[in-house]
Amino acid sequence: MKTLRTLVLxxxxxxGAGAVHAANPLKxxxxxWDPAKGYILARVxxxxxDGKAPPxxxxxxxxxxxxxWSFGGRLINSKKELDAAMVWGGDHFGSDGQTSLYLVPVNxxxxxxxxxxxxxxxxxxxxxxxxxxxxxxxxxxxxxxENGKSDIPExxxxxxxxxxxxxxxxxxxxxxxxxxxxxxxxxxxxxAAITAHPVTxxxxxxxxxxxxFLAALINRAVGLPPLEHQEPGREYPxxxxxxxxxxxxxxxxxx
Amino acid sequence: xxxxxxxxxxxxxAAICLMPxxxxxxxPAKPAEAAPPADDPAKFFLFHLDGISFETxxxxxxxxxxxxxxxxxLRDKIPSGGGLLGAxxxxxxAQIDRFRMRNAAxxxxxxxxxxxxxxxxxxxxxxxxxKGDIVLANNNQVDLEVLDRLARYASGPTPATERLDP
Numbered sequence: 302m303k304t305l306r307t308l309v310l311x312x313x314x315x316x317g318a319g320a321v322h323a324a325n326p327l328k329x330x331x332x333x334w335d336p337a338k339g340y341i342l343a344r345v346x347x348x349x350x351d352g353k354a355p356p357x358x359x360x361x362x363x364x365x366x367x368x369x370w371s372f373g374g375r376l377i378n379s380k381k382e383l384d385a386a387m388v389w390g391g392d393h394f395g396s397d398g399q400t401s402l403y404l405v406p407v408n409x410x411x412x413x414x415x416x417x418x419x420x421x422x423x424x425x426x427x428x429x430x431x432x433x434x435x436x437x438x439x440x441x442x443x444x445x446x447e448n449g450k451s452d453i454p455e456x457x458x459x460x461x462x463x464x465x466x467x468x469x470x471x472x473x474x475x476x477x478x479x480x481x482x483x484x485x486x487x488x489x490x491x492x493a494a495i496t497a498h499p500v501t502x503x504x505x506x507x508x509x510x511x512x513x514f515l516a517a518l519i520n521r522a523v524g525l526p527p528l529e530h531q532e533p534g535r536e537y538p539x540x541x542x543x544x545x546x547x548x549x550x551x552x553x554x555x556x
Numbered sequence: 557x558x559x560x561x562x563x564x565x566x567x568x569x570a571a572i573c574l575m576p577x578x579x580x581x582x583x584p585a586k587p588a589e590a591a592p593p594a595d596d597p598a599k600f601f602l603f604h605l606d607g608i609s610f611e612t613x614x615x616x617x618x619x620x621x622x623x624x625x626x627x628x629x630l631r632d633k634i635p636s637g638g639g640l641l642g643a644x645x646x647x648x649x650a651q652i653d654r655f656r657m658r659n660a661a662x663x664x665x666x667x668x669x670x671x672x673x674x675x676x677x678x679x680x681x682x683x684x685x686x687k688g689d690i691v692l693a694n695n696n697q698v699d700l701e702v703l704d705r706l707a708r709y710a711s712g713p714t715p716a717t718e719r720l721d722p
Protein backbone atom coordinates (compact mmCIF):
# COMPACT_ATOMS: atom_id res chain seq x y z
CA MET A 302 0.00 0.00 0.00
CA LYS A 303 2.86 2.35 0.85
CA THR A 304 4.48 1.64 -2.51
CA LEU A 305 1.19 2.24 -4.31
CA ARG A 306 0.75 5.55 -2.55
CA THR A 307 4.26 6.65 -3.38
CA LEU A 308 3.80 5.72 -7.02
CA VAL A 309 0.52 7.58 -7.28
CA LEU A 310 1.95 10.64 -5.59
CA UNK A 311 5.00 10.67 -7.78
CA UNK A 312 2.90 10.21 -10.90
CA UNK A 313 0.59 12.99 -9.86
CA UNK A 314 3.32 15.44 -9.09
CA UNK A 315 5.42 14.56 -12.11
CA UNK A 316 2.47 15.30 -14.35
CA GLY A 317 2.00 18.80 -13.12
CA ALA A 318 4.20 21.78 -12.67
CA GLY A 319 4.04 25.49 -12.97
CA ALA A 320 5.69 27.88 -15.32
CA VAL A 321 8.94 26.85 -13.76
CA HIS A 322 10.16 23.27 -13.54
CA ALA A 323 11.56 21.54 -10.53
CA ALA A 324 14.78 19.62 -10.19
CA ASN A 325 15.47 16.02 -9.58
CA PRO A 326 18.01 14.89 -7.03
CA LEU A 327 21.34 14.24 -8.69
CA LYS A 328 22.61 10.81 -9.45
CA UNK A 329 26.04 10.59 -7.80
CA UNK A 330 27.61 9.35 -11.04
CA UNK A 331 26.31 12.40 -12.88
CA UNK A 332 27.26 15.05 -10.33
CA UNK A 333 29.07 17.86 -12.12
CA TRP A 334 29.84 20.90 -9.97
CA ASP A 335 28.39 24.17 -11.25
CA PRO A 336 29.54 27.17 -9.17
CA ALA A 337 26.72 29.33 -10.52
CA LYS A 338 24.11 27.13 -8.90
CA GLY A 339 23.26 26.49 -5.30
CA TYR A 340 22.80 22.98 -3.95
CA ILE A 341 20.44 21.63 -1.33
CA LEU A 342 21.72 18.65 0.62
CA ALA A 343 19.32 16.79 2.88
CA ARG A 344 18.94 13.48 4.60
CA VAL A 345 15.41 12.17 4.02
CA UNK A 346 13.65 9.27 5.64
CA UNK A 347 12.52 6.93 6.87
CA UNK A 348 13.79 4.87 3.98
CA UNK A 349 12.48 1.55 2.84
CA UNK A 350 14.59 -1.57 2.70
CA ASP A 351 15.85 -0.44 -0.69
CA GLY A 352 17.15 2.87 0.68
CA LYS A 353 14.51 4.88 -1.14
CA ALA A 354 13.05 7.78 0.82
CA PRO A 355 9.47 9.10 0.66
CA PRO A 356 8.82 12.24 -1.42
CA UNK A 357 9.94 15.47 0.25
CA UNK A 358 9.61 18.88 -1.40
CA UNK A 359 11.67 22.04 -1.29
CA UNK A 360 10.57 25.35 -2.76
CA UNK A 361 12.14 28.74 -3.35
CA UNK A 362 10.26 31.75 -2.07
CA UNK A 363 9.80 34.93 -4.06
CA UNK A 364 9.80 38.47 -2.72
CA UNK A 365 6.10 38.20 -1.86
CA UNK A 366 6.75 35.27 0.47
CA UNK A 367 5.04 32.77 -1.79
CA UNK A 368 6.75 30.03 -3.72
CA UNK A 369 8.08 30.89 -7.17
CA TRP A 370 6.89 27.54 -8.46
CA SER A 371 3.38 26.19 -8.01
CA PHE A 372 1.41 23.25 -9.29
CA GLY A 373 -0.21 23.23 -12.69
CA GLY A 374 1.28 22.71 -16.10
CA ARG A 375 4.55 21.13 -17.04
CA LEU A 376 6.68 18.32 -15.69
CA ILE A 377 7.90 18.70 -12.15
CA ASN A 378 10.99 16.59 -12.72
CA SER A 379 12.54 18.66 -15.48
CA LYS A 380 16.11 19.67 -14.76
CA LYS A 381 15.89 22.89 -16.76
CA GLU A 382 14.41 25.05 -14.06
CA LEU A 383 15.46 25.05 -10.48
CA ASP A 384 12.92 26.77 -8.25
CA ALA A 385 11.37 23.73 -6.59
CA ALA A 386 12.52 20.21 -5.96
CA MET A 387 11.12 16.84 -5.12
CA VAL A 388 13.59 14.42 -3.63
CA TRP A 389 12.79 10.76 -3.24
CA GLY A 390 13.67 7.38 -4.61
CA GLY A 391 16.96 5.86 -5.52
CA ASP A 392 19.13 8.75 -6.70
CA HIS A 393 20.90 9.32 -3.40
CA PHE A 394 24.44 9.62 -2.10
CA GLY A 395 24.15 6.79 0.37
CA SER A 396 21.85 5.50 3.08
CA ASP A 397 22.47 5.01 6.81
CA GLY A 398 19.57 2.61 7.20
CA GLN A 399 17.06 5.21 8.34
CA THR A 400 17.73 8.07 5.93
CA SER A 401 19.21 8.63 2.50
CA LEU A 402 21.31 11.60 1.45
CA TYR A 403 20.09 13.66 -1.51
CA LEU A 404 21.73 16.50 -3.42
CA VAL A 405 19.70 18.85 -5.62
CA PRO A 406 20.97 21.70 -7.83
CA VAL A 407 18.76 24.77 -7.43
CA ASN A 408 18.56 28.48 -8.02
CA UNK A 409 20.10 30.40 -5.13
CA UNK A 410 17.73 32.28 -2.87
CA UNK A 411 15.44 31.78 0.10
CA UNK A 412 14.11 28.25 0.33
CA UNK A 413 11.76 26.29 2.54
CA UNK A 414 11.17 22.67 3.38
CA UNK A 415 7.96 22.65 1.39
CA UNK A 416 6.27 19.45 2.44
CA UNK A 417 6.11 15.71 1.99
CA UNK A 418 3.80 13.11 0.51
CA UNK A 419 0.45 14.75 -0.20
CA UNK A 420 1.02 17.58 2.26
CA UNK A 421 2.38 21.12 2.03
CA UNK A 422 3.88 22.69 5.17
CA UNK A 423 2.32 26.02 4.30
CA UNK A 424 1.08 26.54 7.87
CA UNK A 425 4.64 26.69 9.12
CA UNK A 426 7.95 25.21 8.09
CA UNK A 427 11.67 25.98 8.12
CA UNK A 428 13.37 28.42 5.79
CA UNK A 429 17.02 28.68 4.81
CA UNK A 430 19.30 30.53 2.42
CA UNK A 431 20.94 28.86 -0.56
CA UNK A 432 23.97 30.68 -1.96
CA UNK A 433 25.62 30.15 -5.31
CA UNK A 434 28.70 27.96 -5.28
CA UNK A 435 27.74 26.36 -1.98
CA UNK A 436 26.13 23.16 -0.84
CA UNK A 437 23.57 24.05 1.82
CA UNK A 438 23.14 21.13 4.18
CA UNK A 439 19.59 21.38 5.53
CA UNK A 440 19.81 18.45 7.92
CA UNK A 441 17.40 15.54 8.25
CA UNK A 442 13.80 15.56 7.08
CA UNK A 443 11.68 12.72 8.45
CA UNK A 444 8.10 12.19 7.40
CA UNK A 445 5.26 9.79 8.00
CA UNK A 446 1.51 9.74 7.79
CA GLU A 447 -0.44 11.17 10.71
CA ASN A 448 -1.88 7.87 11.84
CA GLY A 449 0.04 7.44 15.08
CA LYS A 450 1.95 4.44 13.75
CA SER A 451 5.30 5.97 12.87
CA ASP A 452 8.49 4.38 14.14
CA ILE A 453 9.77 7.89 14.86
CA PRO A 454 8.53 9.02 18.29
CA GLU A 455 8.07 12.69 17.34
CA UNK A 456 5.98 11.69 14.34
CA UNK A 457 4.04 9.00 16.19
CA UNK A 458 2.45 11.63 18.40
CA UNK A 459 0.98 13.32 15.32
CA UNK A 460 -2.30 11.50 14.95
CA UNK A 461 -5.47 12.70 13.30
CA UNK A 462 -9.02 11.91 14.38
CA UNK A 463 -10.15 8.34 13.68
CA UNK A 464 -12.50 9.30 10.85
CA UNK A 465 -9.59 10.84 8.93
CA UNK A 466 -7.15 8.03 9.72
CA UNK A 467 -9.62 5.34 8.71
CA UNK A 468 -11.00 7.11 5.66
CA UNK A 469 -11.18 5.28 2.33
CA UNK A 470 -10.32 1.77 1.28
CA UNK A 471 -7.78 1.88 -1.55
CA UNK A 472 -6.02 5.11 -0.60
CA UNK A 473 -6.63 7.66 2.11
CA UNK A 474 -6.90 11.11 0.52
CA UNK A 475 -7.62 13.05 3.72
CA UNK A 476 -4.78 11.91 5.97
CA UNK A 477 -1.98 14.45 5.98
CA UNK A 478 1.71 13.75 6.52
CA UNK A 479 3.74 14.91 9.50
CA UNK A 480 7.22 16.30 8.91
CA UNK A 481 10.08 16.60 11.37
CA UNK A 482 13.15 18.66 10.50
CA UNK A 483 16.35 18.05 12.44
CA UNK A 484 19.13 20.60 11.88
CA UNK A 485 22.38 19.48 10.35
CA UNK A 486 24.98 18.45 12.89
CA UNK A 487 28.62 19.46 12.63
CA UNK A 488 29.67 15.86 13.05
CA UNK A 489 27.32 14.41 10.45
CA UNK A 490 29.43 12.27 8.14
CA UNK A 491 29.25 13.35 4.50
CA UNK A 492 30.72 11.61 1.46
CA ALA A 493 33.95 12.87 -0.07
CA ALA A 494 32.14 13.70 -3.30
CA ILE A 495 30.20 16.28 -1.27
CA THR A 496 32.91 17.63 1.01
CA ALA A 497 35.14 18.26 -2.01
CA HIS A 498 33.00 21.40 -2.40
CA PRO A 499 32.02 24.19 0.01
CA VAL A 500 29.38 22.88 2.42
CA THR A 501 27.39 25.21 4.70
CA UNK A 502 25.13 24.00 7.51
CA UNK A 503 21.79 25.76 6.96
CA UNK A 504 20.63 28.22 9.57
CA UNK A 505 17.05 27.10 9.80
CA UNK A 506 14.52 29.86 10.29
CA UNK A 507 11.48 28.41 12.06
CA UNK A 508 7.83 29.09 11.31
CA UNK A 509 8.03 30.32 7.75
CA UNK A 510 4.64 30.29 6.05
CA UNK A 511 3.74 30.33 2.39
CA UNK A 512 1.12 29.32 -0.15
CA UNK A 513 -0.24 25.84 -0.69
CA PHE A 514 1.94 25.46 -3.77
CA LEU A 515 1.07 21.84 -4.48
CA ALA A 516 -2.70 22.31 -4.06
CA ALA A 517 -2.53 19.49 -1.52
CA LEU A 518 -3.37 18.86 2.13
CA ILE A 519 -1.71 21.25 4.56
CA ASN A 520 0.19 21.00 7.82
CA ARG A 521 2.71 22.62 10.13
CA ALA A 522 6.13 21.13 10.82
CA VAL A 523 6.36 19.06 13.98
CA GLY A 524 7.89 20.93 16.92
CA LEU A 525 6.93 24.48 15.94
CA PRO A 526 5.04 26.61 18.48
CA PRO A 527 1.24 26.75 18.29
CA LEU A 528 -0.28 28.55 15.33
CA GLU A 529 -1.44 31.96 16.52
CA HIS A 530 -4.62 33.72 15.46
CA GLN A 531 -4.59 35.92 12.38
CA GLU A 532 -4.66 39.68 12.36
CA PRO A 533 -8.00 41.02 11.08
CA GLY A 534 -7.87 43.03 7.88
CA ARG A 535 -5.34 40.98 6.00
CA GLU A 536 -6.02 40.35 2.33
CA TYR A 537 -6.09 36.89 0.82
CA PRO A 538 -5.93 35.67 -2.79
CA UNK A 539 -9.49 34.43 -2.77
CA UNK A 540 -10.75 37.95 -2.12
CA UNK A 541 -9.77 38.97 -5.64
CA UNK A 542 -12.26 36.53 -7.08
CA UNK A 543 -14.61 36.10 -4.14
CA UNK A 544 -17.50 37.80 -5.86
CA UNK A 545 -16.09 38.00 -9.34
CA UNK A 546 -18.56 37.48 -12.15
CA UNK A 547 -18.13 34.46 -14.35
CA UNK A 548 -19.77 31.31 -15.44
CA UNK A 549 -20.82 29.46 -12.31
CA UNK A 550 -19.59 25.92 -12.11
CA UNK A 551 -20.95 23.02 -10.18
CA UNK A 552 -19.88 23.04 -6.58
CA UNK A 553 -17.62 20.29 -5.31
CA UNK A 554 -20.27 18.67 -3.22
CA UNK A 555 -20.90 15.00 -2.79
CA UNK A 556 -24.63 15.31 -2.89
CA UNK B 557 -19.28 -5.56 -29.02
CA UNK B 558 -17.70 -7.99 -26.62
CA UNK B 559 -14.65 -5.81 -26.44
CA UNK B 560 -16.81 -2.84 -25.48
CA UNK B 561 -18.59 -4.82 -22.80
CA UNK B 562 -15.33 -5.95 -21.28
CA UNK B 563 -14.01 -2.42 -21.37
CA UNK B 564 -17.15 -1.08 -19.71
CA UNK B 565 -17.01 -3.76 -17.03
CA UNK B 566 -13.37 -3.00 -16.33
CA UNK B 567 -14.13 0.69 -16.13
CA UNK B 568 -17.03 0.12 -13.79
CA UNK B 569 -14.91 -2.11 -11.57
CA ALA B 570 -12.17 0.48 -11.49
CA ALA B 571 -14.66 3.18 -10.64
CA ILE B 572 -16.01 1.12 -7.75
CA CYS B 573 -12.50 0.51 -6.48
CA LEU B 574 -11.75 4.20 -6.63
CA MET B 575 -14.90 5.29 -4.86
CA PRO B 576 -14.08 5.29 -1.17
CA UNK B 577 -15.25 8.85 -0.82
CA UNK B 578 -18.46 8.33 -2.70
CA UNK B 579 -19.25 5.27 -0.68
CA UNK B 580 -19.42 7.42 2.39
CA UNK B 581 -20.50 10.67 0.79
CA UNK B 582 -23.35 9.85 -1.53
CA UNK B 583 -26.64 9.20 0.23
CA PRO B 584 -27.69 5.64 -0.54
CA ALA B 585 -31.15 4.88 -1.76
CA LYS B 586 -33.23 3.64 1.18
CA PRO B 587 -36.71 2.28 1.55
CA ALA B 588 -39.21 4.88 2.63
CA GLU B 589 -39.74 3.26 6.01
CA ALA B 590 -36.04 3.14 6.89
CA ALA B 591 -34.75 5.52 9.54
CA PRO B 592 -33.02 8.57 8.07
CA PRO B 593 -29.22 8.37 8.32
CA ALA B 594 -27.56 10.46 10.98
CA ASP B 595 -25.96 13.65 9.72
CA ASP B 596 -22.41 12.82 8.70
CA PRO B 597 -20.09 14.57 11.19
CA ALA B 598 -17.32 14.51 8.59
CA LYS B 599 -19.43 16.82 6.44
CA PHE B 600 -21.84 18.75 8.61
CA PHE B 601 -19.80 20.61 11.19
CA LEU B 602 -18.64 24.10 12.10
CA PHE B 603 -15.86 25.53 14.24
CA HIS B 604 -16.19 27.38 17.52
CA LEU B 605 -13.78 28.85 20.05
CA ASP B 606 -14.80 30.27 23.40
CA GLY B 607 -13.74 33.87 23.87
CA ILE B 608 -12.72 34.59 20.28
CA SER B 609 -13.93 37.82 18.68
CA PHE B 610 -15.93 37.92 15.48
CA GLU B 611 -13.15 39.82 13.70
CA THR B 612 -10.44 37.35 14.69
CA UNK B 613 -12.60 34.35 13.85
CA UNK B 614 -13.27 35.87 10.46
CA UNK B 615 -9.54 36.45 9.92
CA UNK B 616 -8.73 32.89 10.99
CA UNK B 617 -11.31 31.50 8.59
CA UNK B 618 -9.95 33.77 5.87
CA UNK B 619 -6.43 32.46 6.34
CA UNK B 620 -7.46 28.82 6.40
CA UNK B 621 -9.67 29.27 3.36
CA UNK B 622 -6.73 30.80 1.51
CA UNK B 623 -4.81 27.59 2.20
CA UNK B 624 -7.66 25.28 1.26
CA UNK B 625 -9.69 26.76 -1.57
CA UNK B 626 -7.45 25.62 -4.44
CA UNK B 627 -6.86 22.07 -3.26
CA UNK B 628 -6.85 19.48 -6.03
CA UNK B 629 -7.34 15.76 -5.71
CA LEU B 630 -4.98 13.21 -7.18
CA ARG B 631 -7.70 12.52 -9.73
CA ASP B 632 -7.30 16.10 -10.94
CA LYS B 633 -3.57 15.64 -11.22
CA ILE B 634 -3.61 12.32 -13.05
CA PRO B 635 -5.45 12.21 -16.38
CA SER B 636 -8.18 9.62 -16.46
CA GLY B 637 -8.50 6.83 -18.98
CA GLY B 638 -11.66 5.22 -20.26
CA GLY B 639 -12.86 7.82 -22.71
CA LEU B 640 -15.83 10.07 -22.06
CA LEU B 641 -17.43 7.80 -19.48
CA GLY B 642 -14.14 7.48 -17.63
CA ALA B 643 -13.69 11.23 -17.68
CA UNK B 644 -17.21 11.76 -16.33
CA UNK B 645 -16.70 9.28 -13.52
CA UNK B 646 -13.29 10.66 -12.70
CA UNK B 647 -14.57 14.22 -12.76
CA UNK B 648 -17.36 13.44 -10.36
CA UNK B 649 -15.04 11.55 -8.04
CA ALA B 650 -12.54 14.42 -8.14
CA GLN B 651 -15.30 16.79 -7.01
CA ILE B 652 -16.00 14.61 -4.01
CA ASP B 653 -12.31 14.25 -3.23
CA ARG B 654 -11.78 18.01 -3.31
CA PHE B 655 -14.68 18.57 -0.94
CA ARG B 656 -13.29 15.99 1.48
CA MET B 657 -9.75 17.31 1.22
CA ARG B 658 -10.86 20.92 1.80
CA ASN B 659 -12.71 19.81 4.91
CA ALA B 660 -9.62 17.95 6.15
CA ALA B 661 -7.43 20.98 5.47
CA UNK B 662 -9.82 23.31 7.30
CA UNK B 663 -9.90 20.93 10.27
CA UNK B 664 -6.12 20.96 10.36
CA UNK B 665 -5.78 24.71 10.02
CA UNK B 666 -8.56 25.80 12.38
CA UNK B 667 -7.65 23.02 14.81
CA UNK B 668 -4.07 24.26 15.04
CA UNK B 669 -5.46 27.63 16.13
CA UNK B 670 -7.49 26.01 18.90
CA UNK B 671 -10.95 25.83 17.38
CA UNK B 672 -13.24 22.98 18.35
CA UNK B 673 -15.51 21.23 15.88
CA UNK B 674 -19.23 20.86 16.49
CA UNK B 675 -21.81 18.79 14.73
CA UNK B 676 -24.47 20.81 12.89
CA UNK B 677 -27.76 19.33 11.64
CA UNK B 678 -27.64 18.98 7.86
CA UNK B 679 -30.61 21.27 7.21
CA UNK B 680 -29.16 24.02 9.39
CA UNK B 681 -25.71 23.58 7.88
CA UNK B 682 -27.12 23.71 4.35
CA UNK B 683 -28.92 26.95 5.05
CA UNK B 684 -25.91 28.47 6.74
CA UNK B 685 -23.49 27.76 3.91
CA UNK B 686 -26.10 28.31 1.19
CA LYS B 687 -25.75 24.71 0.01
CA GLY B 688 -22.04 25.23 -0.55
CA ASP B 689 -19.44 24.19 1.99
CA ILE B 690 -17.30 25.91 4.60
CA VAL B 691 -14.74 26.98 2.00
CA LEU B 692 -16.58 27.55 -1.26
CA ALA B 693 -20.08 28.57 -2.19
CA ASN B 694 -22.12 26.74 -4.77
CA ASN B 695 -20.46 28.70 -7.57
CA ASN B 696 -16.99 27.60 -6.39
CA GLN B 697 -16.17 31.05 -5.02
CA VAL B 698 -15.82 32.28 -1.47
CA ASP B 699 -19.08 33.85 -0.30
CA LEU B 700 -18.44 36.75 2.05
CA GLU B 701 -21.87 36.50 3.62
CA VAL B 702 -21.24 32.85 4.45
CA LEU B 703 -17.85 33.78 5.83
CA ASP B 704 -19.52 36.25 8.18
CA ARG B 705 -21.98 33.58 9.28
CA LEU B 706 -19.17 31.12 9.99
CA ALA B 707 -17.30 33.72 12.02
CA ARG B 708 -20.45 34.61 13.93
CA TYR B 709 -21.00 30.96 14.80
CA ALA B 710 -17.34 30.55 15.79
CA SER B 711 -17.43 33.55 18.11
CA GLY B 712 -20.95 33.05 19.43
CA PRO B 713 -22.26 31.03 22.35
CA THR B 714 -20.87 27.56 22.83
CA PRO B 715 -22.92 25.24 20.59
CA ALA B 716 -25.29 22.84 22.30
CA THR B 717 -24.62 20.16 19.72
CA GLU B 718 -22.07 17.36 19.99
CA ARG B 719 -18.43 18.35 20.11
CA LEU B 720 -16.56 16.25 17.56
CA ASP B 721 -12.99 15.01 17.29
CA PRO B 722 -10.77 17.76 15.89
